[in-house]
Amino acid sequence: MASLGKTDSASDSALGYSTLESGVGNVILTSADALLGWSRGQSLWAFPMGTACCAMELIAASFSKFDFDRLGVFPRQGPRHTDVMIVAGTITEKMKPVVIRLYEQMAEPKWVIAMGNCAISGGIFYYDTYSVVRGVDQFLPVDVYIAGCPPRPESLQDGIVQLRNLVRAESVSPGVRYRRRTEIPLRTAPAPTTPAPAEPASAAPASAPSKDPA
């Protein structure tokens, strides 16, 4: 039987992944957090909430060219058995109650990835539409936003890796039930030169059209 894939975990640690997972030798688990964080990070089962074009990339991501399964992400259809809901595609007003209901049916601890600009802010359908919800974060707590229209399968895998870092950062020690991404500090504060950029476009309608300089 051909060897089932050269292990690549050796080079994992080169990338700063915690050495926990590479090699059986050091699987001496130091603390419950580390074990749970590792296991949740490794087996993020995805609920593919695919509605539009991003669903095609979501399907492509789990097939032979860009294998999701390598990262431990296993797409299952039922909301009960999954951990991360990947909202891929435009969510319209008619679809919103369905998404909310499915999100509530998912078992805790659950995360949400907003894949593609339509899910983040309505994207290309932000202006002149009457039926599109402008951003999933209006009714779901989103953990990772993946920009792109549609994002490549590799962008999605990068999003999964980012979510894995986030999942590992959480701890189940008493009191800190569940740290949302808002508390995750920015790695480096953004350069202070410009004032905070215009308020996120999703809240107020577009800022005044640009003074015409030309």
Next chain:
Amino acid sequence: MRSYLFGVLWGFAAAILIALTALFGVWWERKVAGRMQMRFGPQQAGPAGVLQTLADTVKLVVKEDITPNLADVPVFKLMPYLVFVPSASAFAVIPFANGWAPFNTEASALFFLAVPGMGALGMLLAGWASHNTYGSLGGVRAAAQLVSYELPRTLSVLSLVVLAGTTSAVGIRGAWQWWWIVVLAPAFAVYFISSIAEVNRGPFDLPEAESELVAGYFVDYSGIRWAIFMMVEYSGIVAASLFGAATFLGGGLGIPGPLGVLLFVAFTVAFTTMMIWVKWSFPRLRPDQLMSFAWKVLTPVALVQLLVAGVVSAL
């Protein structure tokens, strides 16, 4: 009779054995299915992804196990165990070594075939208790399927019993002859196909048809309860392979010593891989085709095989 203590000890041993087989089974399936689909399968959790199922299990243990409020709660909570116990007890009678089985009763072969059938009731009630249309449809299908496939499976093992003269699995394994492979080939085929159906796998996975009923009877189970259903399925596969290898191929072709054990394990892994291979190669049958295949194809073949076995044993 064995002391009660041995029963308890074997209970724990069986639980651990089933957990290990499930861990191995899930990882092995994701790897083999991956390679069949030209991809790697889990790789990042431990060397070659071996710790992947460990990660899944740890996550599922800590996962919230939701009980739907409209569900019939006691039944809903009991069903995973009602499905788990019969298929776990099947391990008790499998002749692991020449002449030894954990519980070497008289009709242990029939015991192995009959007791997992109880699982059908569990599946039916699990689907019904979760008060979910897909769940109940899945449960009803599971019951119909298990019942209708028990017959050919039993008949195929019966022809084995006829040749071996005894209904105890250990006896069958002991009386195994070379030429049985040739004579009982159709019986083995029927046994293999119907055991795939018993375990709701491969072309017969109608109860948990992913593309129709989303997840069949365990659609509303989550967390550890759902993990138990998964454990039942994968341990069922390994149990059927073990029993098939032990009885039809005499546990390592009757060769004593370590080589025999090695062959026995190799056959088991081969049969498990065959089941995975068949699942990922073929589409799913329609319920009416499923039934007609059982009653119109498998059962007649098994009966003819029984006739042949009877004639041969008379020679």
Next chain:
Amino acid sequence: MSTADTDGTRRLDPDLDPDGSCGTAPSATAAAHPTVVHATNEYSSGVRGAFERCASLFVGLGITAGRMRARPKTLRYPFERLTLSPRWRGALRLTGLLGTDEVSTIQADCASYNARIGEMAAAGGLPPCTGNCPANVDARGQALYLAKGMSAEAYELVRLRNVLPGTMGRICHYPCESACKRNHYDEPIAIRPLHRVAYEGFQQVRAERVRPLPVTRGQRVAVIGSGPSGLAAAFDLMQQGYEVHCFEKEGKPGGALYSGVPAYRLPRDILHGEIDDLVAMGLRITSGVEVGVDMPIRHLIDEYDAVLIATGLQSSRMLPLPGADAEGVMGALEFLKVGNLTGDVGISGKRVLVVGGGNVAVDCARVALRVGASQVQMTSLESMDELPAHPWEIEEALDEGVVALCAWGPHSVMAEDGCVTGMRMQSVVSVFDAHGRFAPQFADEYMEVEADIVLFAIGQASDLHRLVEGSGLELTERGILPVDRTLMTTQADGVFACGEVVTGPGSAIGSIASGHEAAVSIHRYLQGIDLAEGRAFRPDLQCPRYGDVDLEGLQATRLRAKMPMAHPEERAKDFRSVELGITEAEGLREAQRCLQCESGVCVGCAFCARACPDYAIDVERVDDPDNRHVARYDLDLTKCCFCGLCAEQCPTGALRHTAQYELAFYHRDLMVFDKQEMQRPEEGSRATGADGCAGGGCD
């Protein structure tokens, strides 16, 4: 075991139909009755069918087993990454931004100028206005300086390649504006009027800016004729450090600009002011000396290391028509010289008929009006829209009262006792034959036009007979000096030629361009470098054709500065200048309209924001001259649909797609890229570094 089914699977066996032979071009027949392939196939009946059914199961197992043996195709992200196609449309990025990066101007001496233009064109960094100008004047650099109010630097930058910016600001036929990318959006930049603004700005600081150029090389060059081409070559050679001596046969230098171009188009003081600048910089001009008459050319060849013949075209070509020798028939150049210099040709009150359709003919007509002709008519072979003259000149002439008789060919001159009474004209069917060559076809329909004076403006020729005596140069039988058009050399060693004497009647900027080529050849000849080797010739750049834009409804700030014109009736009476010129403030705003094409620096023109279907880009520019910068450039990555329309519209090529596709963020507000983020380095894989969270176990 192939499932032998009905012909439905005929398509499957490639060997049966390997080259798609039945796919020859059946054109109409295919449409009539298309050959139809049936997709249905059944198992054969009976036992063979059962056998086929079982076989199909094993065939399926075989295929999946085969795929198991093959090596998996997975790319193990993040260790192995797919090499993206160079055209992948990732997150957008700006290569440069006004205020932080500087737009480069083309500063190169005449020897390496063409090479510099060639490499800029190859790298896609050559703005279309510079590309389409025969002399490759850096119009972008001029607009950049003028937008900052530095008009003197703008003037000096233009003078590098266009030796008389103030003059050309009035008479050039501005091919640069037809290539300007703004034609695509609204109206082109008024580059020619900006030359005038630069000239007026330079006049204030002329005193301290005009310094004599150092003479660093010993050789001396003689230039015959002080027309635009001669002056351009002289200026280039002076910059190289040679000592240049220019000989002009007329009273004042300027050549055709002085005698040919009427004063209403080019006031004399501006021309002579700029020539005085050249003299102040070290050019020796002796006017009133005609080489070949007052001084033999042999003297120049011996005395000077190199001689440049830049005499231009002196005599106008006459048509050998019956009655052409009658009194009252004149050549265009002679008429213009007298009209421009003295102002009275003695045709006041007479009717004038100008034969010809070129710019010289239009000048003759308008000068005739100004010197008192009672009625001026123009006839030309070509029809109205085929006239070779510049459209705006024809329009101005018609405004002033000139009557154009198009598509009439001259047949003969009617004369009574020696002086002209009119002309018989013959109607023209077509002027050019199928291949565009000049072969007029006439119909036999005639018309008489009364006129007292007939001017022939159908072409000019040079008469170099006296000039070339004793110089070893022979003229062809038609009196043309044989010159190598690329290297500007003649048969005699050390004697070069440039300008209209080489190229024939053309534009002023065209003669300046040939002057630059001659200067390069002379410089290489004097330094002993092989003339042709490594000679970078100007790339021939086709100017893109833009669709026409309807201007109603556009904001006023986007439109072009209107050039105020003198009133047609008044200006027809005397030689006051026709174009009144735009003010300094209008010049500043016009220069700010320039898009700095292909500079790689975003100037905040907001045409990307206009092209974006999702209004994801928000641009704001601050325009005060000393601190001109893009105040805000926000790209809302969550609205961008990565369609690439903005990058295609960006005139400067600053807005580009990167290969960055790893765009996963924790914080939504970092996904609106501000100025800093848009100038992030290209190679970083993560767009916003600030948003990541360290790998596992981060605190």
Next chain:
Amino acid sequence: MPDQEFNQELVVNVGPQHPSTHGVGRILLNLDGDIVRKAELIIGHLHRGIEKMAENRTYLQVVPLTDRLDYVGSMYANWAYCRAVEKAAAIDVPERAEYLRVIVCEMQRIASHMMSVGSSGADSGAFTVFVYAFDLRERIVELFEQLCGARLTYSYVRPGGVAFDAPDGWADAVLAEMRKLPTGLEELDKLLFGNVIARGRLKGVGIMSTEQAIAWGATGPVARGSGVALDIRRQDAYSVYPRIGFDVVVGDNGDAYDRARCRLLECFESVRIIEQAITQMPEGPILTDGIPRLIAPPKGDAYARIESARGTLGVYTVSDGGAKPYRVHFRSPAFCNVSLISRLAPSHVLSDLGVILGSLDPVFGEVDR
């Protein structure tokens, strides 16, 4: 009456989020046991109002919108829309651009059919067929990425030509791929359509006669599966299709099997078309010169239709002379085909519902617009 509420039909909601609905369609089924009595299709979950958006964008800015209509075959919507605009504004297209459009759209047809054949495999349970079909699709998507820099939403076809010229070496890569493709397609044919279980699942399911197909407004492979030899590439003979020889694939029984297999055999035809088109493609410009930045066709309306992977894709534009279209309507083949489910599904088993819907090959971006 006791028996009345006893044999009450079970109402099952195959919800908008379901593996076998190929997107966000929702079907309300009245089940009698496993038999479907009535199926009511509820769509609109992806209705983004693209036609309303198009009224506030310039003609060029509508092109990226058309990508998001039929996101499995976005080249078609581009081409159909651009043909309508070219017809309205009387823009002609250079020869090379026409050939590039044909090549690119035939490759898109193969990719779209791979998606459809793969998903009809997945509906009947053969998930590996979906993976193999997607592998073939992935090769074509890679070629698209090299051509226009996007995997799914290309905005490649523009009014008056195409956006980019083929990079050097691209045409040979396409030819090499087209030579390898038939073997992959044959393998799919054996794995799915040859398989006895798949034939059992697909044959005799969702039967539609020729007259019904025409009357119910089915077009494309769905109609051709029932024997309607209607192919717009033949009927209108638009672009350079008259110079290319190919056949029309027609099914006889009009069941899900024929519809799915028509799609697979059309891929073979597309391979032939691409090979001929690449050999016939001349050199030259790819975009007509002098097209204004803001195209403003004269008042009036125009209609252009092409043969997309799902059927007759027509675009109807009304212009009021301004830079923005007054009205754009997309005659969406998937919308007409998917409405057949309520007529085909009754008297079938629940498992067949997914197979029938899969054989109609709906893409809900185009259905809901």
Next chain:
Amino acid sequence: MTTTFAATMASIAEKFKSAVLADSDGVADACIRVEREELLGLATELAAKGFDQLEMVTAVDYRDRIGLIYRLVSATLSASLVVRCDLPAEQPRVVSLAGIWPAADSQEREVLDLFGVAFDGHPCPKRIFLPDDFCGHPLRKDFESPTLIRRPDLI
């Protein structure tokens, strides 16, 4: 238009006093403009004459009136025809052609949903895209809605 096709069109046109046969305007080979009262009669006549395929049903809001467009294709005559019918802007009401061509069923529901044109005799006259409680008809030019954010007019 081929002669035979022109002849059939002319013969159909006279039967209905309000039918006006116009030349094609880029949408199909021929165009018939008809009043809404005679639409059903014309449709049955056309169906009989061989126009078996109704390809497209759509509407355009010309602010003062709503224009309905039916595009028919006939395989036998191998020609296409567009039937135009104008409706008043207030309560547009017209007879449904779903009886003649079942293909019209879902497309008419779309026109009902987005334009508010009521089709009499339609098998299931309900909205097809928007939720039933949606007020207003989006593709009308005078449609206003709080969720509609206009793109700033910057072209």
